[in-house]
Amino acid sequence: MSRRKSLSVLPGFRLSLSYTITWLALLLLLPLAACLMKAGSLSGEEFWKAVWTERTRAAYLLTFGVSLAAAVIDTLLGLLLAWVLVRYEFYGRRLMDSLIDLPFALPTAVAGLVYSNLYVKNGWLGQFLVPLGIQGAYSRLAIVLVLSFIGLPFVVRTVQPVLETIDADIEEAAACLGATRWQTFYRVILPALYPALLTGFTLTFARALGEYGSVVFVSGNMPFKTEIAPVLIVARLEEFAYAEATAIAVVLLAISFVLLGVINFLERWNQQRST
C-alpha cells in the first residue's frame, strides 16, 4: 500500500484504474474472448484445416506483405509531409494541414471506389498508366496504394508535434559545429524523431492489417493473387461456418500480436540504447 502511494501524488489512482480496466474488459477483452471461444469450439485438426491451406497462407502473406509495404511508404511520405508542414511557411499550408486528416474521415469504402475508378483502364489516371503496364486497380499495387492512403495521417500526426518541439536552433548549432546538412538530418533530427516514426509505422501497419472496406473494391479478390485474409473470413461466414471464420481471425490476431510485440520491443531497445 505504502509503496503504491509513493508512486503518485495524484489522488484517485484506484478509481481511475478500475474505470480503465472495466472499459478495457468491456470493449477489448470481451470481444476477443468471444472470438477465441468460438474458434475453440473446433478440434485441433479442424482448426488447422481451416487456417492452414495453400490458399489461406497466400492470403496471410499478401495481407502482411501489402500492409508492410504501405506502412513503409507512409513512414517515408509522412515524414516528408510533416517536415514540409512544420518547417515551411507557404500559402495554403493550413488547408493542406487539414486535408491530411481526410483519410480518417472518409469511409474507407469510398476510398476504395475512388481508387479503383481512377486506375481502371478508362479512369483518369488509368488511361495513361495501363498502357504503360501499370495496373493501379485490381492488383497488389492497388491494395498497397489504397492502404497507404488510409494510413497516411497516422505518421504525419505522430511526427508533426515532435518535429515542432525541435527548434531550428539545434540545426543551426549543428551547422556551426561543422555538420553537413545530411549529418544534421541523420545525426541530430532523425534520432529525435525515431520513436514517433516507429509509432506511426506501427499504427499504419496495424490499421492496414484489419482493413476490409476499401480493399475489396480495389483488389479484385482473386484467390492466390489478390485475396486478402479478411475476404476469406467473409467467404466462410457465407457458408455459415462461423467457427472456421473466427479461426482465421484468431490466426490473424496472433500474427499481428507477435509483430506488434516485436515492434514494441524494438522501440524499447532503441530507447535504452539511446539513454
Next chain:
Amino acid sequence: MSRRSLQNIAIVLLIAVVWPVARQIQQRFANESAPEAVESRTVVREVALLNVSYDPTRELWQAVNAKFVTKYESETGVKLTIKQSHAASGSQARAIADGLEADVATLSLWPDLDLLRKKALIKAGWEDEFPNGSVPYFSTVVFVVRKGNPKGIHDWADLGKPDTSIITPSPKTSGNGRLALLGAWGSVVLQGGSEENAREFVTRIYRNVPVLDTGARGATVTFSQKGIGDVHLAVESEARLEVRESNGELELVYPTKSIRHDPPVAIVDAVVERRGTQDVAKSYLDYLYTPEGQVVIAEHDFRPLDAEVLTKFADRFPKVELFTVEDIGPNWDAVQKKFFAEGALFDSIYQEIHRSDSAK
C-alpha cells in the same frame, strides 16, 4: 500561375473527384449496404410487419407493399405498416438467425431459408406452406454484353473463347455468383457433356474473370461503370435494369438454356407466434400469388408463375429453356457441398489455375 489560383484549381479538382464518386457511392449503397429498414408507410396505430429480403428486390417490395397495404386496410380496417430490409441473401439469413425480428423472410436461395429451419425459426415443411414450393416468382441468368456484341457472344459455349473477359461475382460470397457457375455447368452436363467437360469449361471461364466482386451489385458496377469485361453474367431482373440504365451502351443476350432462379419465401414462425402476426403475414405472402401480385412482380422484371400474366408480359421475357438446381445435383444441400463448400469444386478450380500459373 499564382499560388492562389493553384489553390483554387486544387479545390475544384477535389470537388470534381469527390462529387461523381460520392454519387456513385450513394447509388451503390442505396442498393448494397448493411441491412437498412425502409419504412414504406407511416400510420399512427398499426400492425407492423418486417420483410427481410435480398438485394435487388428493393423496388419490387416497395411496389408490392404499397398495393397490399391499401388492399389490406380496405378489407380489414387494420392499419398496416410493412418495413423492408435488404442486404446480401446469406447475411440476411444470418441476421435473422442471430435475432433480427423478421415476420417474413424472402430470400434468394433455398439454403438461406433452410438455415432458418435448421435454427428452428421456421417449421419443417415450409416449402409446402405456399404454392409452387413457396416460390412466388422466378428468374434466370442471362448475359449482358457491350453495344453491338463485339465478341459475338450468343450462348454459354461462347464464354469459353480465350479472349473473352467475363464478369461475375464470387460464388463464395454471392448467390448470383453461385447461379452463374451452375448455369455454366448445366449448359455442359445437360447437353450430353461429361462432368469432366463441364469442369474444364468452368475452369476456362474463371480463368477469364478479371475481378471477383463480393456481391451482385458490385459486379454490375464493375461491368457497366468501370468498363471492365466483355460479358456480365447477371440475373434477368438485374440485367434488364443494367441495360435500361446504360443509355444504349449495353445489350441483353439470352442463351438458349439457362438456370432457373427460384427465390423462396417463408413466414418466420418463431417471430410471428411471439408477435401475433401469423394471419397478416400469411395473407401478405398469399397476395404474391394473386393475379394482382403477379402483375407487380412482372412489372419489376421477375418472371410470374401465372400463365396469363406471363403471356401479357411475354415481350419482356423471351423464351429460355430453364433447368433447375435439382437437375444438376439431387438438391441444394448436395450442390452446395459439391460446388461451393470449402475445398469443393470452386476452390479446387482456383487451386488448379494457381498451380498451372506458377508452373509456367
